[in-house]
Amino acid sequence: xxxxxxxxxxxxxxxxxxxxxxxxxxxxxxxxxxxxxxxxxxxxxxxxxxxxxxxxxxxxxxxxxxxxxxxxxxxxxxxxxxxxxxxxxxxxxxxxxxxxxxxxxxxxxxxxxxxxxxxxxxxxxxxxxxxxxxxxxxxxxxxxxxxxxxxxxxxxxxxxxxxxxxxxxxxxxxxxxxxxxxxxxxxxxxxxxxxxxxxxxxxxxxxxxxxxxxxxxxxxxxxxxxxxxxxxxxxxxxxxxxxxxxxxxxxxxxxxxxxxxxxxxxxxxxxxxxxxxxxxxxxxxxxxxxxxxxxxxxxxxxxxxxxxxxxxxxxxxxxxxxxxxxxxxxxxxxxxxxxxxxxxxxxxxxxxxxxxxxxxxxxxxxxxxxxxxxxxxxxxxxxxxxxxxxxxxxxxxxxxxxxxxxxxxxxxxxxxxxxxxxxxxxxxxxxxxxxxxxxxxxxxxxxxxxxxxxxxxxxxxxxxxxxxxxxxxxxxxxxxxxx
Numbered sequence: 232x233x234x235x236x237x238x239x240x241x242x243x244x245x246x247x248x249x250x251x252x253x254x255x256x257x258x259x260x261x262x263x264x265x266x267x268x269x270x271x272x273x274x275x276x277x278x279x280x281x282x283x284x285x286x287x288x289x290x291x292x293x294x295x296x297x298x299x300x301x302x303x304x305x306x307x308x309x310x311x312x313x314x315x316x317x318x319x320x321x322x323x324x325x326x327x328x329x330x331x332x333x334x335x336x337x338x339x340x341x342x343x344x345x346x347x348x349x350x351x352x353x354x355x356x357x358x359x360x361x362x363x364x365x366x367x368x369x370x371x372x373x374x375x376x377x378x379x380x381x382x383x384x385x386x387x388x389x390x391x392x393x394x395x396x397x398x399x400x401x402x403x404x405x406x407x408x409x410x411x412x413x414x415x416x417x418x419x420x421x422x423x424x425x426x427x428x429x430x431x432x433x434x435x436x437x438x439x440x441x442x443x444x445x446x447x448x449x450x451x452x453x454x455x456x457x458x459x460x461x462x463x464x465x466x467x468x469x470x471x472x473x474x475x476x477x478x479x480x481x482x483x484x485x486x487x488x489x490x491x492x493x494x495x496x497x498x499x500x501x502x503x504x505x506x507x508x509x510x511x512x513x514x515x516x517x518x519x520x521x522x523x524x525x526x527x528x529x530x531x532x533x534x535x536x537x538x539x540x541x542x543x544x545x546x547x548x549x550x551x552x553x554x555x556x557x558x559x560x561x562x563x564x565x566x567x568x569x570x571x572x573x574x575x576x577x578x579x580x581x582x583x584x585x586x587x588x589x590x591x592x593x594x595x596x597x598x599x600x601x602x603x604x605x606x607x608x609x610x611x612x613x614x615x616x617x618x619x620x621x622x623x624x625x626x627x628x629x630x631x632x633x634x635x636x637x638x639x640x641x642x643x644x645x646x647x648x649x650x651x652x653x654x655x656x657x658x659x660x661x662x663x664x665x666x667x668x669x670x671x672x673x674x675x676x677x678x679x680x681x682x683x684x685x686x687x688x689x690x691x692x693x694x695x696x697x698x699x700x701x702x703x704x705x706x707x708x709x710x711x712x713x714x
Contacts, residue, residue: 250557326559399426409488564594
């Protein structure tokens with residue numbers, strides 16, 4: 232039996248830049264038909280004492296199950312009509328509609344309304360011929376030497392300490408358990424390099440572990456802490472939570488810890504010479520390696536300079552455009568930023584209002600820029616072709632050393648294709664805007680910040696606010712003491 236088409240009348244009311252009210256009215260004949268179907272199905276399945284299956288009178292069913300049946304029918308009417316009504320009015324809500332559901336009354340049309348949050352309409356102004364300044368790529372000799380030292384660090388070997396006590400330059404892998412003042416503290420797999428005071432997890436810990444026998448398994452340590460150490464919530468309990476929320480935490484005074492020593496090794500650092508250059512697999516001589524690193528750093532700084540130019544372009548576009556904000560989009564962006572910080576730093580939950588407020592400004596800026604660029608992309612009919620998707624997937628596959636079919640399958644299984652298409656559309660729109668801007672290359676008064684570590688790739692640029700930092704100690708510990 233073919234399902235009957237639901238008839239309804241719908242109207243849309245504008246309540247503001249980002250709010251709409253949808254009002255829907257469904258004729259009583261349609262409502263009655265749904266009620267008849269619901270009671271018919273109920274009567275065929277319900278069993279009541281004194282009645283055969285399928286023979287329970289409708290009046291009795293209404294008396295026993297009336298509110299439940301009416302509620303289910305009302306929900307079905309809303310579910311079946313709201314999507315069609317939104318499509319007819321070309322409305323795409325950015326959050327689930329807040330439905331103000333009416334009640335079913337005998338002989339009366341069924342009415343309900345829904346509050347909707349929608350993308351605001353951006354009134355576009357001039358967005359071409361924006362005057363921009365872009366600095367040239369700059370790489371100093373110090374940056375090259377820093378990258379060279381990174382290569383030296385990568386080739387450094389770690390061998391067991393034998394026949395002496397621990398000394399500066401040795402590396403210990405330890406677990407920490409105890410209290411910072413009156414607060415519990417625990418941290419496993421901590422890498423402590425003796426003599427490297429700036430990066431020790433707790434002030435004085437490296438000194439306390441200097442001069443011990445390499446076969447030491449456990450020792451009790453007491454430290455005087457004049458400042459509060461940087462802690463995640465998991466590591467420092469209330470103290471870490473206070474720091475994650477942006478509050479100043481008082482120094483806990485004394486730290487009393489049980490230190491479990493898992494491994495003790497000394498560093499064997501290679502000389503900076505042609506042999507080390509060959510060991511990198513990237514060059515035959517130290518001179519050649521230096522030049523290669525300079526080229527890599529230059530490419531990376533060119534990317535940073537381009538990113539800075541794009542950020543300046545977005546800033547100037549936002550100065551030209553008034554962009555109403557949809558609260559649901561801002562909240563969603565806050566959740567994404569908070570999830571990213573939790574992944575990297577163990578930040579506090581987004582239920583903490585202080586954390587949410589700290590991220591709100593960045594979230595609002597991201598949403599405004601998205602809305603402006605999206606509006607420009609729509610007006611300029613920027614499209615992403617299948618060839619664009621394939622090029623991106625192939626590049627990603629090459630970087631990971633995988634076949635493109637595997638990467639494509641991952642994107643499809645994780646429902647990331649549409650997000651990829653939106654990202655590429657955004658990138659193509661930015662390329663169009665840059666190509667149509669008036670860009671002049673100017674020398675930068677202050678040199679760009681030195682990139683960290685080795686001579687590799689692209690990454691973060693200027694103007695992005697305080698960078699997120701991952702603990703280098705734990706990363707190195709995993710690599711150095713594996714197997």
